[in-house]
Amino acid sequence: MADTAPPMEPPKLAHTPRARLDATLLRILGLAFTVFIIAYIAIPVVVTLVMSFNEASVIRFPIKAWSFAWYQDFFASPQWVDALKSSVIIALGTTVISTVSGVLAAWAFERFTFPLKSVVYLVIMLPLFMPGVVLGLGVAMAFGNVSIFGYDIYGTRGLVMLAHSLWAMPLVFMLMEATFRTVDHRIVEASYDLGGRPVQTFFEIVLPSVSTGIISSALFAFVISLNEFVMALFLTTRDTQTLPVLMWLSLRSAGTPRLAVASVVLAGAVFVSLALIMVWYVRQLKKT
Template sequence: MTSTLHREQLENAAFRAGYGALLVFMLLPLLVVVVTSFSASGRIAFPPDSYSLVWYADFFESTRWLDAFTNSLIIGVGTALLATLLGVLGAFGQELETDSVVGSVVAPVVLIPLLIPPVILGITLLMYFNEVGLRGSYASIILAHTLWATPLVYFVMRSVFSRFDWQQLDAAHDLGAGPVRSFVHVVLPNVKHGIFVGGLLAFIISLQEFVMALFLSTPGTETIPVLAWTEIRQALDPMVSVVSTFLILISVGAIIVAAIATNLEWVSKQLS
């Protein structure tokens, strides 16, 4: 009895150690990036010969980087809003129309953009947006990123809605709430955490997307990954590490915000 328990503990510990080692190995480059961003010299070396914040100072003085940062935020927020709207309504509509033909084709149609290589999507969209006169606008990149982010929001919402008690919607209708008011008063409060997480996911997708943005952006709408690519081609200096560090911080920050948002109510319930 005790020996089996002992063995189980050993196996557990070994598994955890292996898992942890693999995780550390995969995440180590992130640490390298962050450390090299504090380098004092003009080239990337790990570990750096000496440490300073000169590259951070450079970053905040470079209008090009700051503009790219602003562009990425605008496009990220735009994508998050549009993809969330489409993904939530698509998933909601499908729940209402489970038996219809329309309902059965929603999932495959939404999924298509994820299956097309971004290079092909990028070229195709470039030609398309030229044609309709959207070239060089934020809208073109937002639309491209929305193509990718919507399926993710959609699948997050499908799983959120699958846990929703649909009888509540019946009850709301029954008590006199029309389609819009029952959605606002009864459905939304139940799934708002899911919507928030879906939106954050869309934002992060947009923030790191490179290939389509490379095709579609102009100097005025250049995003961080695109500018980083351009810069790296000229010189591999620690500025790239600084920018990467900011991207990592934003992503980690977003995850923390999402975790807090989804658990806050639960936490407050536990405390009261």
């Protein structure tokens, strides 16, 4: 009778002192890096928030008196309120333009094949990597003397929306292209077999299945446009200037705590947008 060798046991990891030391060192480095990133992000936000309650007429430390006076001053100023209104309107318009165009372009790239597809992809993504000063100056020179039905489009909010979409649309396209890859195309084909038209299938089958990606992309586009400064500096006038542009112009003349209030308003809009993304994402996870 032949001897049978005992079954070999899988090798065990050697928990040597050196391995334990390396693991501890990695945990310490990871924790230190996390704390550094959180502090790097939080400190400017906290300092700005604190300075917005400074009663003094200039930005300075230490704060001798606390007050809501600069918040009242901000929301009582027609110039600052109009700038905030312009920023929100432009951001909403940019969101609509970039979301619609980005979603449709991403679906076309995922679903269809057409000539020069790689070249078109490069053209769509190129503005995302271009400096804002180049895009802003280029749009200003291209449309500076253009008028539609007798109205000059330079300095209008619509032109700024289109310019901001040069950054926002590629981001929406990139996010939605990855999202559309998760769609089960067998469901789409089944809809076609049952008599569903392509447009009907897209709106009733495809879009509901990628609603989380669409909402996230739209909110990211909104935040990008709301905080954009360089292109708006080239393309806005006194009547249409955005809040970041007015902040920069005010900083050149006098650095009052009103700037801190404006920064808190912009930061608050960003935090609200991120919170909406998280809430929507968690709700969608609970449904699955």
